[in-house]
Amino acid sequence: MPRLTIDDLQKIKEKYKAEFSLREGGYRAKVTVHMGTCGIAAGARSVMTAMMDEIANANVKDVIVTTSGCAGLCAREPMITVEIINQAPIKYCDLNEGKIKEIFKEHVIGGNPVEKYALVAGCETTY
Amino acid sequence: MERFRANVMLCAGTGCVASGTMKVKAALQDELKKRGLENEIKIVLTGCNGYCAKGPVMSVYPDDIFYQALTVEEIPKLVEEHFLKGRPCQKLMFKEPEEKSPVPLMKDIPFFKYQVLRVLRNKGLIDPEKIEEYIARDGYQAAAKALTQMTSQEIIQVMKNSGIRGRGGAGFPTGMKWEFCSKVPSDVKYMLCNGDEGDPGAFMDRSVMEADPHAVIEGMIIGAKAIGAHNGYLYVRAEYPLAVKRLQLAIGQCYEAGLLGKNIFDSGFDFDLEIYQGAGAFVCGEETALMRSIEGKRGMPRPRPPFPAHKGLWNKPSVLNNVETLAQVPLIILNGADWYKSRRMHH
Ligand SMILES: Cc1cc2nc3c(=O)[nH]c(=O)nc-3n(C[C@H](O)[C@H](O)[C@H](O)COP(=O)(O)O)c2cc1C
Numbered sequence: 001m002p003r004l005t006i007d008d009l010q011k012i013k014e015k016y017k018a019e020f021s022l023r024e025g026g027y028r029a030k031v032t033v034h035m036g037t038c039g040i041a042a043g044a045r046s047v048m049t050a051m052m053d054e055i056a057n058a059n060v061k062d063v064i065v066t067t068s069g070c071a072g073l074c075a076r077e078p079m080i081t082v083e084i085i086n087q088a089p090i091k092y093c094d095l096n097e098g099k100i101k102e103i104f105k106e107h108v109i110g111g112n113p114v115e116k117y118a119l120v121a122g123c124e125t126t127y
Numbered sequence: 128m129e130r131f132r133a134n135v136m137l138c139a140g141t142g143c144v145a146s147g148t149m150k151v152k153a154a155l156q157d158e159l160k161k162r163g164l165e166n167e168i169k170i171v172l173t174g175c176n177g178y179c180a181k182g183p184v185m186s187v188y189p190d191d192i193f194y195q196a197l198t199v200e201e202i203p204k205l206v207e208e209h210f211l212k213g214r215p216c217q218k219l220m221f222k223e224p225e226e227k228s229p230v231p232l233m234k235d236i237p238f239f240k241y242q243v244l245r246v247l248r249n250k251g252l253i254d255p256e257k258i259e260e261y262i263a264r265d266g267y268q269a270a271a272k273a274l275t276q277m278t279s280q281e282i283i284q285v286m287k288n289s290g291i292r293g294r295g296g297a298g299f300p301t302g303m304k305w306e307f308c309s310k311v312p313s314d315v316k317y318m319l320c321n322g323d324e325g326d327p328g329a330f331m332d333r334s335v336m337e338a339d340p341h342a343v344i345e346g347m348i349i350g351a352k353a354i355g356a357h358n359g360y361l362y363v364r365a366e367y368p369l370a371v372k373r374l375q376l377a378i379g380q381c382y383e384a385g386l387l388g389k390n391i392f393d394s395g396f397d398f399d400l401e402i403y404q405g406a407g408a409f410v411c412g413e414e415t416a417l418m419r420s421i422e423g424k425r426g427m428p429r430p431r432p433p434f435p436a437h438k439g440l441w442n443k444p445s446v447l448n449n450v451e452t453l454a455q456v457p458l459i460i461l462n463g464a465d466w467y468k469s470r471r472m473h474h
Pocket residue numbers: 292293294295296297298299301304321322323324325326409410411412413414415447448449450452453
């Protein structure tokens with residue numbers, strides 16, 4: 001590590017922001033990928049990877065991704081729930097990587113739910 | 128920078144390491160790899176969480192799920208259920224002794240719920256072996272402020288106004304101690320930290336040194352500037368090998384980053400710091416005995432006066448502060464005296 005200046009302290013803090021918003025809880029949006037056996041069989045892993053890639057490529061630091069179990073609607077998997085903090089969570093169904101790109105751009109970043117892929121508003125807790 | 132969707136903060140304080148953290152870590156790594164999750168879930172080793180009796184413990188973020196008494200055997204199921212399928216494992220959660228239902232979230236567990244963390248603000252939240260993680264939590268901002276924007280008198284004034292008293296036992300006002308020493312003219316002075324922690328069964332200083340070593344070092348840098356010292360020793364008993372190891376790593380990182388040594392933050396201020404390992408005698412925690420011990424002599428107290436502020440280590444003006452006292456210094460400099468005063472206990 002080279003000698004640090006006072007500006008460098010701020011830069012390091014900024015660089016670690018994504019990681020610390022996970023730990024400290026200061027995130028703006030949460031994406032839950034439903035990873036029951038049904039979800040995984042229908043392709044939830046690639047939906048998850050697609051979402052992680054979108055986040056990394058856009059270098060967004062205030063969005064977290066978690067998993068949860070089967071939402072009870074196995075026929076409509078893969079599903080995700082997008083929750084912008086302080087807004088109603090939206091559940092999306094029958095997803096693929098292309099739809100993830102759209103949902104990321106419009107809803108996660110833009111704040112506008114993508115109605116054509118949405119199933120319902122609502123969410124279960126993950127524990 | 129790589130992106131992970133979850134951080135698993137696995138406790139690697141002395142207690143949890145003794146009850147199997149390293150084996151659990153290896154099992155976790157294996158299992159994450161098997162499931163193809165090694166790029167999604169990150170394992171971070173932390174300092175003590177104060178819950179050693181139920182170790183090894185870990186918390187999972189962003190979920191905030193707390194697990195205790197982990198065993199290697201439980202790991203495959205835990206990884207599949209929680210990290211893959213998002214169903215936290217109830218069996219490993221905290222339960223009240225008389226209750227059947229588990230308490231999943233760390234913030235709901237009574238032991239953690241009422242804690243307001245200040246000295247231990249970074250415990251369990253950072254990897255104590257990485258200076259970047261300390262910096263990400265505002266680390267070294269206070270040192271930067273003290274070295275580049277404040278005079279010694281200003282630092283001492285803030286400390287005095289805050290009302291902070293030493294945590295080493297005697298409760299001596301820290302600002303006053305620094306002021307006495309700052310007024311003694313001398314080319315050579317010493318800033319010392321007491322990490323001897325001789326009281327039987329005590330482990331608060333160890334917890335701080337293991338979980339957040341940079342906080343202690345930052346406090347020493349600020350103290351050194353206040354009293355005008357350019358050399359320091361961290362006195363830690365050799366029976367604290369993990370604390371010694373992490374402090375040593377932290378000191379090395381500071382030298383590399385220019386936070387110790389010459390001209391710190393281009394302020395013109397120099398400070399060199401090293402560790403002195405004590406052999407673990409209770410009496411060496413007493414300040415005059417501690418200084419003799421660093422001098423290589425038998426650790427015996429001597430009568431005061433002269434006080435260490437005038438004649439301390441090698442008869443030079445010196446200040447000795449406790450680990451916990453020093454770990455609060457950065458907070459006081461950053462947040463101000465009034466902030467600290469509003470939180471202190473009334474004497
Ligand atoms: C017998 C004896 C043992 C002591 N052991 C310790 C100790 O283990 N750790 C410590 O911080 N202070 C210990 N002290 C207090 C120190 O002498 C000193 O007052 C203290 O480290 C100053 O730090 P503070 O001003 O930050 O409290 C001991 C004192 C005596 C008389």
